[in-house]
Amino acid sequence: MLALNLVIVVGEATAGFVSGSIGLLADAGHNLVDVGGVALALLAVRWSRRTPDAARSFGYHRTSVLAAQANAAAILITTAVITYESVRRLLNPEAVDGGVVMVVAGIALVGNTFSALLLREREHDFNMRAASLHMAADAAASLGVVVAGAVILFYDGAERVDPIVSLGISALIAWQAWLLLRTTGDVLLESTPRGLDVAEVEATILGVEGVEAVHDLHVWSLSSEVRALSAHVIVDGHPSLEDAQQVATRVKAAVSAPFLIAHATI
Secondary structure, three states, rough: OOOHHHHHHHHHHHHHHHHOOOEEEEEEEHHHHHHHHHHHHHHHHHOOOOOOOOOOOOOOOOOHHHHHHHHHHHHHHHHHHHHHHHHHHOOOOOOHHHHHHHHEEEEEEEHHHHHHHHHHHHOHHHHHHHHHHHHHHHHHHHHHHHHHHHHHHOOOOOOOHHHHHHHHHHHHHHHHHHHHHHHHHHHOOOOOOOOOHHHHHHHHHHHHOOOEEEEEEEEEEOOOOOOEEEEEEEEEEOOOHHHHHEEEEHHHHHHHHHEEEEEEEE
């Protein structure tokens, strides 16, 4: 898949310079970022599986988060460059070969669609979900470039359509990059995972046999797949240490499956 998208990058960049299309160059730029993003994602997945050690007792789960942020930042930088060039082309239109644009963008459309379908099976991971979204967005962008090429080919004086489509592509990808930065930022700030109701978690713990009260309840994410919880639980009566440990075991079991808690400290 990486090889396929690298071929698309080279083909679109070459055709973009030959045809004078900023739309093709924009698509090539985003595809290049996606190739780097997928490579980062694969590296992060490998690192996240490393065994925890004394220095990193939680392991390397957040390498995937850092890789996703690096990917999003690269996308935003590339988008800024393409946006600048698109605005320049709007003010000073340049000749564009619509036929070349149509053919090359059509090939890129097929390649990006194929890649997006391959990545869709692993959307549970931050990086794979990001890569899948980017490939799908690139497919949509390629479709837009195909349409722009057709308009330029069949209508004289329509060269401004090319930078307009490029601006649309940039806006779409920048928005996705911002959403990815916001999501990964929540993980790094140890925010409560989106969609998880802390009050519901507290009610579940209080419903466990032997629990009288719960304080200092915190739930956060180590990665897109690993959630952690810590809480101070007060048990009923005056139990022995063994009885208290059994209550803690029941609490961990109660919150594990319903709230996807992989690591709990009670």
